[in-house]
Amino acid sequence: MNNFTYYNPTKIYFGRDTIKNIGREMRERGVKKALLVCGRQSIFSTGVYDQVSSSLIGWYVDFIRFSGVQPNPLLSKVEDGIRLARQEGVDAILAVGGGSVFDSAKVIAAGVEYEGPVWDLFTGQARIKSALPLFGVLTLSATGSEMNGSAVITKADEKKKWGIVSRHLYPRVSIIDPSVQAWLTKRDTVNGAVDILSHVFELYFDGSKSGELMQEYSEAIIRTVIKNIKILLENPADYEARAQMAWAATLALNNSNAAGRSGGDWATHDIEHSISAFYDVAHGAGLAVITPAWMCYVYREDLHTFARFAQKIFGINSGTVEEQAQEGIRQLREFFREIGAPLSLQDLGVEYQDLENMAENAVQARTLGRLKPLQRDDVLAIYQLAWDQQGLNKRECDSYD
Amino acid sequence: MNNFTYYNPTKIYFGRDTIKNIGREMRERGVKKALLVCGRQSIFSTGVYDQVSSSLIGWYVDFIRFSGVQPNPLLSKVEDGIRLARQEGVDAILAVGGGSVFDSAKVIAAGVEYEGPVWDLFTGQARIKSALPLFGVLTLSATGSEMNGSAVITKADEKKKWGIVSRHLYPRVSIIDPSVQAWLTKRDTVNGAVDILSHVFELYFDGSKSGELMQEYSEAIIRTVIKNIKILLENPADYEARAQMAWAATLALNNSNAAGRSGGDWATHDIEHSISAFYDVAHGAGLAVITPAWMCYVYREDLHTFARFAQKIFGINSGTVEEQAQEGIRQLREFFREIGAPLSLQDLGVEYQDLENMAENAVQARTLGRLKPLQRDDVLAIYQLAWDQQGLNKRECDSYD
Numbered sequence: 001m002n003n004f005t006y007y008n009p010t011k012i013y014f015g016r017d018t019i020k021n022i023g024r025e026m027r028e029r030g031v032k033k034a035l036l037v038c039g040r041q042s043i044f045s046t047g048v049y050d051q052v053s054s055s056l057i058g059w060y061v062d063f064i065r066f067s068g069v070q071p072n073p074l075l076s077k078v079e080d081g082i083r084l085a086r087q088e089g090v091d092a093i094l095a096v097g098g099g100s101v102f103d104s105a106k107v108i109a110a111g112v113e114y115e116g117p118v119w120d121l122f123t124g125q126a127r128i129k130s131a132l133p134l135f136g137v138l139t140l141s142a143t144g145s146e147m148n149g150s151a152v153i154t155k156a157d158e159k160k161k162w163g164i165v166s167r168h169l170y171p172r173v174s175i176i177d178p179s180v181q182a183w184l185t186k187r188d189t190v191n192g193a194v195d196i197l198s199h200v201f202e203l204y205f206d207g208s209k210s211g212e213l214m215q216e217y218s219e220a221i222i223r224t225v226i227k228n229i230k231i232l233l234e235n236p237a238d239y240e241a242r243a244q245m246a247w248a249a250t251l252a253l254n255n256s257n258a259a260g261r262s263g264g265d266w267a268t269h270d271i272e273h274s275i276s277a278f279y280d281v282a283h284g285a286g287l288a289v290i291t292p293a294w295m296c297y298v299y300r301e302d303l304h305t306f307a308r309f310a311q312k313i314f315g316i317n318s319g320t321v322e323e324q325a326q327e328g329i330r331q332l333r334e335f336f337r338e339i340g341a342p343l344s345l346q347d348l349g350v351e352y353q354d355l356e357n358m359a360e361n362a363v364q365a366r367t368l369g370r371l372k373p374l375q376r377d378d379v380l381a382i383y384q385l386a387w388d389q390q391g392l393n394k395r396e397c398d399s400y401d
Numbered sequence: 402m403n404n405f406t407y408y409n410p411t412k413i414y415f416g417r418d419t420i421k422n423i424g425r426e427m428r429e430r431g432v433k434k435a436l437l438v439c440g441r442q443s444i445f446s447t448g449v450y451d452q453v454s455s456s457l458i459g460w461y462v463d464f465i466r467f468s469g470v471q472p473n474p475l476l477s478k479v480e481d482g483i484r485l486a487r488q489e490g491v492d493a494i495l496a497v498g499g500g501s502v503f504d505s506a507k508v509i510a511a512g513v514e515y516e517g518p519v520w521d522l523f524t525g526q527a528r529i530k531s532a533l534p535l536f537g538v539l540t541l542s543a544t545g546s547e548m549n550g551s552a553v554i555t556k557a558d559e560k561k562k563w564g565i566v567s568r569h570l571y572p573r574v575s576i577i578d579p580s581v582q583a584w585l586t587k588r589d590t591v592n593g594a595v596d597i598l599s600h601v602f603e604l605y606f607d608g609s610k611s612g613e614l615m616q617e618y619s620e621a622i623i624r625t626v627i628k629n630i631k632i633l634l635e636n637p638a639d640y641e642a643r644a645q646m647a648w649a650a651t652l653a654l655n656n657s658n659a660a661g662r663s664g665g666d667w668a669t670h671d672i673e674h675s676i677s678a679f680y681d682v683a684h685g686a687g688l689a690v691i692t693p694a695w696m697c698y699v700y701r702e703d704l705h706t707f708a709r710f711a712q713k714i715f716g717i718n719s720g721t722v723e724e725q726a727q728e729g730i731r732q733l734r735e736f737f738r739e740i741g742a743p744l745s746l747q748d749l750g751v752e753y754q755d756l757e758n759m760a761e762n763a764v765q766a767r768t769l770g771r772l773k774p775l776q777r778d779d780v781l782a783i784y785q786l787a788w789d790q791q792g793l794n795k796r797e798c799d800s801y802d
Contacts, residue, residue: 001579001644003416008409014660015404178402213645213652216621224614243402244614247660251614256657259415259648 001210001260007167008254010147013175014247016239019051019137022094023059025173026135031092033062034135035085037105039069039097043139046183052096052137064088066108072276072283073100075119075155082111082118085132095136095171099143099195099283102136103151106169109134119155121164128166136174140184141246142192142284144199144253146174154277159361161273176250178242186233190339191284193229193245197222198268198287199252204309205295207302207371208262215305217257219312224248226313229339267369268294271379274362281348288341289348292333293386298372299325344388355383402611402661408568409655411548414576415648417640420452420538423495424460426574427536432493434463435536436486438506439497440470444540447584453497453538465489467509473677473684474501476520476556483512483519486533496537496572500544500596500684503537504552507570510535520556522565529567537575541585542647543593543685545600545654547575555678560762562674577651579643587634591740592685594630594646598623599669599688600653605710606696608703608772609663616706618658620713625649627714630740668770669695672780675763682749689742690749693734694787699773700726745789756784 013021026034036052043049056063066081085093085108093112095105109131111118120126138146145151149169154161184192204218224244231241251257258264271294272286299306303321310316310328319327333343342348345355359380368374374382414422427435437453444450457464467482486494486509494513496506510532512519521527539547546552550570555562585593605619625645632642652658659665672695673687700707704722711717711729720728734744743749746756760781769775775783 001416001641001648003414003419005412005414007412011406011408013404013406015402018404210641210644213621213625213649216624217618220614220617220621223617240402240611243611243661247402248614260644 002208002262004259006255006259008147008170008256009172010170010254011173012147012250013173014178015243016177016179018175018177019048019180020055022052022135022137022173022175023055023057023061026056026061026092026094027059029092029133029172031061031133031135033064033088033090034092034094035081035088035090035105035108036063036065036094036096037069037081037101037108038065038067038095039101040067042183043096046139046180048096048137048139048180052094063094064090069097069101069104071100072154072161072280073104075153078104078107078111078118078153081108085112090132092133092135095134096139098138098140099145102138102143102145102171103153105134105136106131106145106149106151107153107164110164110166110169122153122155122160122162128164128168131166131168134169134171136171138174138176138246139180140188140192141176141178141181141249142195144196144249146171146176147250147254150253152273159274159277161277176246178246179239181242181246182237182239184236186236186340187282189232189236190229190341191282191288192249193225193339194284194288194291194336194341196225196245196249196252198284198291200257201291202264202266202268203258203261205298205302205305205371206262206265211260214257214259214261215308217251219309221248221252221257222313226335233339262370265370267371267374270368271362271382274358275345275348275350277361278354278358279348279350285342285348288336289343289345289386290382292329292336293382295329295332296385297378297382298369299329301372345383345386346388352387355380355387359383403609403663405660407656407660409548409571409657410573411571411655412574413548413651414574415579416644417578417580419576419578420449420581421456423453423536423538423574423576424456424458424462427457427462427493427495428460430493430534430573432462432534432536434465434489434491435493435495436482436489436491436509437464437466437495437497438470438482438502438509439466439468440499440502441468443584444497447540447581449497449538449540449581453495464495465491470498470502470505472501473555473562473681474505476554479505479508479512479519479554482509486513491533493534493536496535497540499539499541500546503539503544503546503572504554506535506537507532507546507552508554508565511565511567511570523554523556523561523563529565529569532567532569535570535572537572539575539577539647540581541589541593542577542579542582542650543596545597545650547572547577548651548655551654553674560675560678562678577647579647580640582643582647583638583640585637587637587741588683590633590637591630591742592683592689593650594626594740595685595689595692595737595742597626597646597650597653599685599692601658602692603665603667603669604659604662606699606703606706606772607663607666612661615658615660615662616709618652620710622649622653622658623714627736634740663771666771668772668775671769672763672783675759676746676749676751678762679755679759680749680751686743686749689737690744690746690787691783693730693737694783696730696733697786698779698783699770700730702773746784746787747789753788756781756788760784
């Protein structure tokens with residue numbers, strides 16, 4: 001077990017009818033005026049906006065609305081938010097929405113306190129030294145942003161979808177009412193499930209040799225997602241399933257299943273981010289395509305863990321360790337097929353001739369991943385594996401299925 | 402899944418050579434002078450005291466030593482600590498030791514800020530409204546006190562071993578260096594393991610019908626403890642096993658496996674506390690005796706969960722649900738026997754004629770537990786079941802073994 005520090009000061013309200021607490025929590029922390037960051041539509045049609053604004057008004061917290069944040073949130077939009085926050089003299093940021101809204105709100109909160117261009121915080125030219133206090137009401141469980149210090153933003157002109165992490169970006173309070181997720185589309189629900197799984201995979205398959213308790217936690221999250229997404233595809237309003245999925249999403253990326261391990265692989269995320277930078281593809285959809293291809297390309301680096309995954313998640317106990325590892329990946333792809341996730345880059349509308357540029361863009365002179373460090377050509381090979389549904393049969397996984 | 406709030410602001414340093422951080426963490430939070438609460442011997446012989454004092458001196462944090470805290474810590478000792486803390490004008494409390502030291506330090510931290518007798522905070526005559534900031538260096542993983550807001554203290558003259566919980570009692574920073582636990586005696590290691598398991602059992606067998614993800618987390622902790630205690634009995638200095646046990650102890654009672662459930666049963670703890678109030682018995686030793694008896698007395702209230710426990714922990718898949726439940730309890734008792742835990746009240750030196758008084762004392766006009774609410778006569782029956790190793794065969798568990 002590696003040394004680690006664990007610190008997660010976000011206070012969570014979880015459950016039905018909990019949104020009403022947001023005004024009191026902000027007021028008690030001295031907030032007078034907040035920038036309410038949100039997306040385009042759903043919070044208005046589902047009544048979430050009304051619940052939030054009633055609570056704020058009831059507790060005398062003034063607020064100004066900043067709407068229109070999109071999936072794969074853009075730097076340009078964040079910059080607009082920073083300008084508005086300064087102009088209005090707000091003393092807190094309130095995210096009301098899903099991961100894109102939370103991530104945008106975080107970068108606005110840090111950007112208001114930084115004098116230079118906010119992108120400096122992504123390039124490493126400057127560090128986040130402070131941020132306005134951040135609060136949130138979550139409407140789509142997927143990214144885990146409600147209880148961590150991470151944010152991912154896209155700089156469209158340079159096709160860069162990059163992330164930052166800072167202890168200043170933890171929300172003070174996040175409210176998760178799973179019942180408001182009953183209205184999510186099937187596609188958003190499925191993409192959310194894939195995103196949760198992907199976070200766990202990044203931590204689970206990082207080549208770390210210690211921390212079995214955390215591996216068990218990760219397996220518990222994976223089983224929970226696989227079980228409950230199937231329930232939700234039958235009945236999107238099943239509260240218990242929504243609640244299990246929502247808490248699984250938070251736990252998947254709040255560091256609670258990472259203690260003493262290596263910090264994650266993250267190559268799959270980097271490889272996916274480059275797709276989203278070229279195409280308007282939902283993060284979860286891209287992950288569903290890249291994950292099996294990445295696994296197929298790297299599993300021989302840690303046969304033991306891939307076989308363990310097959311055993312613990314899919315109950316595969318026969319065959320050699322290598323056969324088990326392969327069967328686990330095949331079953332995962334079957335699961336993605338079953339829940340209607342996309343299975344190839346073709347399904348996402350990606351053009352074959354862009355793969356080289358995407359690989360170049362993903363790597364950007366770095367090496368990706370930890371389990372197997374990946375160069376440009378490795379990433380290209382993974383894109384090619386993911387290109388069509390036959391790719392995985394022909395290449396690295398010769399005996400794949 | 403029930404509604405819940407989750408908030409745990411304790412910052413954890415975990416791993417080898419981490420004790421050196423204590424001075425800086427206290428200094429950065431403005432501490433000038435601390436009361437260093439500790440036990441009798443071990444921190445001096447193991448070098449922990451030297452590491453702590455060097456760090457404090459290096460960061461110019463003044464401190465006054467308050468040593469001599471014992472297992473089953475006493476109210477009278479806490480009162481001495483409160484007097485000394487006031488007299489010396491300290492602005493923080495630093496616990497250096499195991500759960501008894503942490504619990505004493507917590508109550509001192511709250512007592513300094515409360516004008517009346519500190520026992521008022523236990524009887525409900527007063528609420529904890531503030532406490533001095535609390536820091537800790539852990540030397541025995543068992544109670545989970547390093548990352549929660551609970552404390553248990555014994556008022557010897559009234560034979561009351563009672564607990565309090567408050568958000569003001571979370572340590573600001575706790576340091577867990579598993580390597581310093583290599584010197585623990587076999588008995589302390591075993592008692593610690595039983596204590597960890599018992600915390601999980603209280604949350605796992607609380608009759609709650611929802612929160613399967615949290616049940617999976619609890620099972621992961623149980624398996625981790627069962628596996629690693631056996632390694633430690635072979636090699637007390639195995640770092641990886643110490644580390645897994647230490648993190649399991651923290652996770653078992655920091656609320657991270659309780660989200661959305663019912664808050665725990667806690668009858669076993671209450672029944673054990675009454676033993677410790679009459680006899681100088683280690684908490685873990687008492688729990689090893691009471692747990693199987695309690696399980697045997699109540700398992701029919703939730704056959705499903707007791708059968709699940711048998712399946713998930715001991716791999717018992719044949720037989721009826723009732724047979725599986727019984728076999729799970731039997732295997733747990735076998736495990737306790739294997740690790741050398743006491744198996745009966747006789748083993749603990751308890752006199753049969755005290756059982757009635759102990760039952761009276763445990764209940765004190767309340768009802769204990771949640772899964773099956775227990776009156777005085779129920780508690781007496783459990784003590785009788787636990788009296789000798791034959792007890793469990795004769796009574797409630799007719800077909801027990």
